[in-house]
Amino acid sequence: MTEGLADTLRWQCLEKMLLIRRFEETVVKLAGDGHFRGHYHLYIGQEGTGVPAITALAAKDHLATTHRNHGHILARGADPGAGLAEILGRATGLNGGRGGTIHLCEPTLGFLSTSGVVGGCISLAVGGGYACAQRRDGSVTMALFGDGALEEGVSFEALNIASLWHLPVIFLCENNSAGAMGMAKGGYPTLVHASTDLLLIPKSLGISSVRVDGVDVAAVHAAATQAIARCRSGQGPVFIEAMTPRWAGSNPLWPELATGITDLRMATGESGTDGPHKQWYENFDPVLRLARELAKGGAESVRRISALDEAARKRIADAADFALASPLPAPETALNHVFAQETPA
């Protein structure tokens, strides 16, 4: 039975991970074609963490995410069309064109405001946990953030408060510094922290802490499920460090599809993995890794993988069409929504 459950879960995760992967690949294309300006951050390579962790949450729970939010928003079920429209600054976007790629937010799915300030998400999530504790309804808040957030002072304050007040907060650190190129060749900055073991930080505050392989969907799901149960039972916060090896396309500010458009035939054995990114394709790409595991089920599984990918591609193509056909906001609406309800002078 356990096998069956895990199997269902794995297929569910693959579906969402494919949706995210095709979404992000489309974002790169839209940027390359000049459909939006400004820098952006992709979730490629971290799908194996966010998807199972968010799947483990309940509808009543809250989430807080960061500048690298696309995957989290989609994993929770946000509309990819409204997501792409937001990235293109369209009126139909999740934030009506006021947020952009860095601030995608879907409040109806429990997201708190998506902060682009590093560390902001950790501290807001503690507020979310405070609200959950005040309501006493067994709900929890999950913060999803990168390792860099632990360089910010407010993160320490927030972890301390969460521990002091036993707040139901799951701190999910997606450590994507592993295997990063560091600052070399103008590469994307990686962790600049005196601690070589980030778990020592929450541990020093008495927070239950665990490290998992962020590419292993089952391991992340198990850790998240356990953490959520602990939070719901009032035992205080949990810190999970998920190791998510850095994707080669994660350039500073403007990513590039260094590993190409993801080819699922690499997972089914229909295509080779040779070349400079062989390691990535064979071990670290969470989408290929999960698809490869599922493909072991035989021809039927391979067909199912192919069908899921087909559906994901179609959904994202439709989403892109929707976004591109959507109107830009009327300029004068820039003055709206400064205040809720009665607008003060």
Add this chain to the structure above:
Amino acid sequence: MSETRQSYAAALVDALHDGLRTDPRVSIIGGYVLGLGPQRTLTDRLKQDFPDRVFDPPTSEAGNAAVGVGAAMAGMRPFVDLGTGSFSYLAWSQITNEAAVAHYMTNGRLSAPVTFHLLHGVRGGGAAQHSQSPHAMLWNAPGLEIAAPSTAADVYGLIRTALASPNPTLVVSHAKLLGIETAVPERKSPIPFGRADIKRRGRDATVVATSLMVHYCLAAAEALSKEGIEVEVVDPRTLVPLDEKTILDSVSRTGRLVVVDECPLRGGIASEIAATVAERGFRYLKAPIVRVTRPDVPVPYSLPLENFITPDPEKIAAAVRCVLTAT
């Protein structure tokens, strides 16, 4: 008939108690809402009556503010006390870059109805780091409502409104206001934001001030009255929203304006109000507007130095005489 009077501090605690009593979403993050002075024990009954909703947080202004903002985004109505006004700088990102922008950035789909409170102002020996009034700077952060009450009735009414507001709100209390007693109605009630109160009527000049400066203006007006000069004291009570109409109407009657504030001159509250009147009420003015503020220097410790830079009734009276003789 004896008039009921109450201290600013006692009325503030009444507002919090009534807020906690009437709305289960309200909670208090802050162990020393009234500072460490003689009024501090007035808050004891909040903790006694609502032990699960009044928190003594760690010394973590950014963290505490963020907890309030995040909780507000998740549907609660927290009141976060930031302590001494200048400590709010540690929470600047949470106030200006999270709370104030959340509603706008989500196209109105999410709001952050947190109330921040702090003790501001030149308090006597506070020196540069314990005497500040950050609300002028925060007026430059769109999305934040700002109240600066001056009396017991006003602090009660404005805090009740802040706790009920769908927006993030800052309520500033001058440290020297806490012990000042003023008349209160038999039943105190919420006061809508954006409605100025004319604290004294007068025909000769309009003086606009908030917070402690209202009391200094009233003292100046009393002294000037003996010289035959009748000053109208307008207390906007909230800076955001600002009741421009009451200010402009008053200036249209008196033709002369003095704006008083304890914040530094440049980019300050007095400057903003003066600019508004110059822009929209120039035709009413019979003389140039005069601003009475702290000069652009940090607040010094020693009393003669502190007094030299701080607005007081004598300086306000002198400014009124000046605006009456100028043409």
